[in-house]
Amino acid sequence: MKRGGCLKVAVLIVIVPIVFGVGLLLASNLNRVQNHETAPGEIVDLVLTTDSDGDPAYTPVYQYAVGGSTYLYEGAISYSGAVVPSIGDRVTMLYDPANPADARVYNMFLLVWLPILLLLLPILIAAGIFWSIRRRRRLAGPQQPPWAEEQPGALEDDPGNMRERITADFMGTEPSPMDDRGRVRYRVKARAEIGDTLYRFVSEWMDEDPTLHYMQHGNIVDVWMDPDDPSSYEVALPDE
Numbered sequence: 001m002k003r004g005g006c007l008k009v010a011v012l013i014v015i016v017p018i019v020f021g022v023g024l025l026l027a028s029n030l031n032r033v034q035n036h037e038t039a040p041g042e043i044v045d046l047v048l049t050t051d052s053d054g055d056p057a058y059t060p061v062y063q064y065a066v067g068g069s070t071y072l073y074e075g076a077i078s079y080s081g082a083v084v085p086s087i088g089d090r091v092t093m094l095y096d097p098a099n100p101a102d103a104r105v106y107n108m109f110l111l112v113w114l115p116i117l118l119l120l121l122p123i124l125i126a127a128g129i130f131w132s133i134r135r136r137r138r139l140a141g142p143q144q145p146p147w148a149e150e151q152p153g154a155l156e157d158d159p160g161n162m163r164e165r166i167t168a169d170f171m172g173t174e175p176s177p178m179d180d181r182g183r184v185r186y187r188v189k190a191r192a193e194i195g196d197t198l199y200r201f202v203s204e205w206m207d208e209d210p211t212l213h214y215m216q217h218g219n220i221v222d223v224w225m226d227p228d229d230p231s232s233y234e235v236a237l238p239d240e
Contacts (some may be wrong), residue, residue: 011129015122026115029126034092038106039064041093042075043085043090049078054141058084064093066100073103115151163232168192168201170219186210191223199225203235215240 041064051057057078063069073093078087094111095103104111168190176185188203188210201223214221222236 004202006134006210011126015126018122019119022115022119026112026119029111032096032104033108033111035096036094036095037066039095039103041091041092041105043087043089043091046084046087047074051078051080055080056082060085060089062091062093062105063075064095064103066095069100071101072093072124073101073105075105119124163226165236166192166194166223166225167201168221168223169223170214173209173211174202176205183207188214188221188237190223190235192223199230201233201235202238210238 041062043060044063046058049057049059049185057080060075062073064073064076073217084170093103094106095101102138169192171189171191173186173188176187178184183206185205187205188201188208190201190203192199194200201221224234224236226232
């Protein structure tokens with residue numbers, strides 16, 4: 001597999017599970033927002049913990065009431081430094097009507113917008129990588145195999161064991177310089193990717209520009225090529 005193909009596979013292996021996991025989280029949160037109820041709540045306690053650096057952090061405990069019953073909910077996020085909330089701060093709680101004890105703070109950014117951003121970010125990164133690979137290939141142009149000559153090698157007119165017919169993509173025609181009689185001739189350029197190898201072909205010179213012919217026939221060019229010697233080939237021209 002080519003280097004760019006390997007990189008694409010690696011990116012997909014990493015990106016797809018992330019997108020799938022975040023997508024499930026977003027779907028769950030959207031379902032919660034749509035089907036759960038809200039109730040006013042406030043912070044009634046701050047549980048002291050430590051963060052990953054060993055510094056003090058505080059986890060809020062929220063209190064809210066539903067149907068005459070009071071519930072407590074310990075938050076899933078701990079705060080430290082200047083962002084630590086205060087006891088008595090009021091919030092909106094989002095709870096399950098069938099189980100009011102199942103609740104969380106109603107924060108649209110954390111529930112919806114942050115998962116959307118986390119969902120878009122890996123997709124944009126993957127798209128950027130794929131675009132970069134494609135752009136590098138386009139700027140580099142088709143790779144010239146060492147056997148590709150300006151003129152095709154001669155072949156005996158024997159479509160039997162000596163050569164096989166392949167289909168190549170029409171890449172346009174190349175005009176010759178005008179001769180002393182004011183005549184311009186043309187030759188066909190084509191290429192085909194077989195396996196991991198890109199082959200380029202150039203036809204013999206001809207008097208008429210065959211571009212319209214190939215455009216009307218799907219931009220396809222037939223080439224007779226010796227499978228044992230790719231430098232020996234012959235481009236099938238419209239009058240053949």
